[in-house]
Amino acid sequence: MLVGSILSIGGLGKSFSGQPILQNFDLDVKASEFITLLGPSGCGKTTLLRIIAGFERPDTGTILLDGKDLLSLPAEKRKVNTVFQSYALFPHLTVFNNVAFGLKIKKIKGRELQTRVEQALGQVKMKEFAERYPHQLSGGQQQRVAMARAIVNRPKILLLDEPLSALDARLRREMQIELKKLQREIGISFIFVTHDQEEALSMSDRILVMQEGRIAQLGTPRQVYEEPENLYVARFIGDINFFPGEISKILDADQVEVTIFGRQIKAQTQRQFQPGDKVVLLLRPEDLRLYEVPPTDIKTFAGSIVERSYRGSTLDTLVRLDDGLLLTTCEFFDEDDPDFDYSVGQRVYITWVKGWEVVLPDEDC
């Protein structure tokens, strides 16, 4: 168990009718941390959450909460609360009584009950709805009540199972910001499950990308986005371009020469490669630079514009290289040239910002 970690998961394994869902899973969650489990449906993220909450038993492994064994406790004894995807508000109780439920179970009465429920409702801006019933609330309001019902118990960890997935896009953006703010205010560790990578990037302290019950990568949003450790993570988070190549020379400790479509390109990498290794160079659309006239001093890849789409703040283009590769690029509008645009079929020359490439071994061959 790491110093400062509040939840410590070790060697967790779970399978359903012979199908492994979680395999040898380790994770340490720090105090007051916002950690996101990100992955496609069926990658085991919800199962992990249900094991922590106490609704499923793992086949193997241990979980420590604050250094104490969690798995031997039934769900109702765990200092962990869940915000369910469907909110699971009690339909026969008012908002106030929904939020008061956990406190009443703990025999908290009178003024303290009143103050704590009101405080929790205030934190989610739902104070004036206390006497309503859940069906009289909108989806966003129900979501807030579900949050209040969980945080009022002051859990050590709050588990959130895709809590924003039922909301429309605008409300979702709003709630993302509010949720993050709330988490900072109350200082409880959040374990947030989502399949939405944008949500994960904007809210998390750390993101855990899951792939078939294993950790594909664990890191800050910046690490996961800018330095994906494998092609799965690179593909899952954001748009990305893959340049297939082969290592032709090792230049020094952090520089290699890669042959891409017959051209020798220098690339930065910390990884160890051997000449002859098949690799891919990963580049985000916004890392690519387009020239209408080929620059003389740098090597470029020539191609033509296939599609252009105006996105307000950016101009996105689809470029087909003469070598056959299809690239997506994304350029910000520039103050100096607000009218810049391309026409379909126009010749362009592509390069990228030196050092922004990520070199990974090509797993597909």
Place this chain on the structure above:
Amino acid sequence: MKIADNTRFCIILLISGWFILFGVTPLLLLVITSFLTMDPANLVKFSFTLKAYSQLFIEPGYIIIFTRSVKLALTTTLLCLGLGYPFAWYTARMTPKWRTSALILLMIPFWTNSLVRTYAMRMVLGTHGILNKILLSAGLIHTPLKIMYTDYAVLAGLFYLMLPFMVLPLYATVEKLNFQLVEAARDLGAGAFSTFTKIIFPLTLPGIMAGCIMVFVPTMGLYYVASLLGGARQLLVGNLIQQQFLNAGNWPLGSATSIILIIFMAVMLIGYGLLLRRFSRGRE
């Protein structure tokens, strides 16, 4: 359009006609008869009297019969609820394959004539019946139990006949219950008992009430169960009505008893409706 209108008119006429002929008219006849004078020779004599009602409310025998019927119907209802609730709960939570089998097992006797099944109960409960034989050969008892012609036999018969009426509405509500609410309750610290009393029970209350009404109301009138299993001493309201019409020839008293029973049940149904409305105030 013309044809459609005619068809609609015919259907409405047919239904209203049916309802008036077989619903309203007999009820009216019953109400009228209850205020007439008894005359065994000519069914009734056409002179107004409140004698039937005064008899019912004054003579203690009738009040005893009525109280006993209510008590028995109540016991049957509670017995059905006590055993039917777990049955409905576990059936609704089974995998679909097992669920179907369990429901079919419950329904098979339901499709058999209830009179035949009541006779079958006699074979089970009698002194030389199956139950006594099993208990004797198992060594649990040394002399056959006397179950037939007691209140217990009537209770057993009523329970057997009425159980599906309790289980089916309960099953319907339990099956609709969002199980995530149970998880949410446990997540918030509620143990099994609190989860049941605070969440499961109130949310399945409409089913509980529907089941209780569906068992209680018919049980009050199931006279043949008491006749076949209970003998002469276990007289119920249903038997009283039957006797007044068929044996005693006292049609006004039989009618008055029926009216009282109908009013009693109507009050219960209205009470159920009010409760349901109050309860569902906070729900969709």
